[in-house]
Amino acid sequence: MPLDARELGRRLRERDRSAAPAVLNLIEDRSAAARGRAAALLAELSPAALGGEAPAHLVGITGPPGAGKSSLLSALVPTWRGAGRTVAVLAVDPSSKRSGGSLLGDRVRIEHDPKDDGILIRSTATGGRLGGLAAPTREAAHALAAAFDVVVVETVGVGQSETDVEEVCDTVAVVVQPGSGDTLQFLKAGIMEVPDVLVVTKADLGDVAERARRDLAQALTSLGAGSVPVVAASSVAPVSGIEELAAALDAHRDRIDVPATRLRARRLMALGDFVAEHGEVALRALGGRREAERFLCTLDPGLQAPALVSALRERASRERAPTS
Ligand SMILES: Nc1nc2c(ncn2[C@@H]2O[C@H](COP(=O)(O)OP(=O)(O)OP(=O)(O)O)[C@@H](O)[C@H]2O)c(=O)[nH]1
Ligand SMILES: [Mg+2]
Structure with a gap:
């Protein structure tokens, strides 16, 4: 029976280090099925779930x-x-x-x-x-x-x-x-x-x-x-x-300031993921890197990387769409 991803995340959150090897195995598995489970696991370890960084x-x-x-x-x-x-x-x-x-x-x-x-x-x-x-x-x-x-x-x-x-x-x-x-x-x-x-x-x-x-x-x-x-x-x-x-x-x-450093890191990493996925052209649709960074700073600090990438994607497609 596969280990429950949420349970693994919960164990790590409670500082049960014996869960760590299984957590790493799941994170390293890039299959689509594993990605879904890894997302559930990482959600258990988000600042919101942890009550802080x-x-x-x-x-x-x-x-x-x-x-x-x-x-x-x-x-x-x-x-x-x-x-x-x-x-x-x-x-x-x-x-x-x-x-x-x-x-x-x-x-x-x-x-x-x-x-x-x-x-x-x-x-x-x-x-x-x-x-x-x-x-x-x-x-x-x-x-x-x-x-x-x-x-x-x-x-x-x-x-x-x-x-x-x-x-x-x-x-x-x-x-x-x-x-x-x-x-x-x-x-x-x-x-x-x-x-x-x-x-x-x-x-x-x-x-x-x-x-x-x-x-x-x-x-x-x-x-x-x-x-x-x-x-x-x-x-x-x-x-x-x-x-x-x-x-x-x-x-x-x-x-x-650790929370500020981590928040900035999450935003920059999301931007990196967005560019890796959609290319520099998509970045231009956002008005360039600085503009994209400014936009990210307007978003909810609690958002995790996937949500940040989605927000960038939505904004890029809105900017590209012809205005009426
Ligand atoms: N004399 C001396 N040799 C050292 C010291 N630290 C490392 N070495 C030697 O330097 C070589 C490289 O050491 P590593 O620790 O593997 O270096 P690294 O930066 O981790 O290397 P990579 O992971 O391959 O980039 C080895 O032959 C070590 O024995 C030191 O403090 N003094
Ligand atoms: Mg080394």
Whole structure:
């Protein structure tokens, strides 16, 4: 007998983490029948059903391939667990679309204690382009946010392709390794948005890491973003910077208006879905992106993504229809 989708949603809402694997399976199933059940499940986890936004801290860990993101999480997860927080990680695997091989031969899996039910680690597929988040990853992050204290999305992002993870997450940390001048250049050129936290990994390499940290901090200051923390961390012995990074992530979350951030994210994601479905031409029918965003801001804050997409669709067809 198939598990009842609403029941699964209710269990997650009541913070029964044992429901999480079945929830993820249902969300990942893109068949029409499963989509209907997933919609019912997600409705049980909407802000209206929860009586507010999902309580988790949604954290994005993004950066170039091989920067050390997974290794960093192998150290961060125990730190969070040590503080009594439950953690779910969605690792977006850029290799899964290719013929087996990963981008780098030495890609690390996030290490964790498999007996600890306060940890859930799951690989998910990419949304096609590097850095893009597939709809199932976005839905999964929001669903898990009802039941876990911290929900992390690890994704490969270079330059400007960070946007999806920014929309999904409350706090985004961009992870770079020493000597990666690209990030510095992208930042200076304004191609890359200023992250909430910057992490220079492989601090065990010494001077080269410290120099990278200093250069990035300087670049941020010259961009008027000197308050963005630049943390140097090592995930291998001697492990360092992990507590500092955890504190920097929390400090950012404490500063932001979470309901406003999540509401804006829902609207931008709906707009993204609308454009993916109907193309840029449809966006023009709405008077362009800014106009579409303004229209979304006039709608009921309680609306979920599908309802927002419908509203955009209706407005676009009304605008296209000849006026009498
Ligand atoms: N010396 C040193 N090596 C590290 C550190 N962190 C990661 N590495 C190494 O860097 C390589 C890549 O690490 P990963 O953690 O897989 O990097 P990633 O950013 O998750 O990589 P992708 O998910 O493939 O993009 C591995 O060989 C790690 O052992 C560190 O702090 N110090
Ligand atoms: Mg990784």
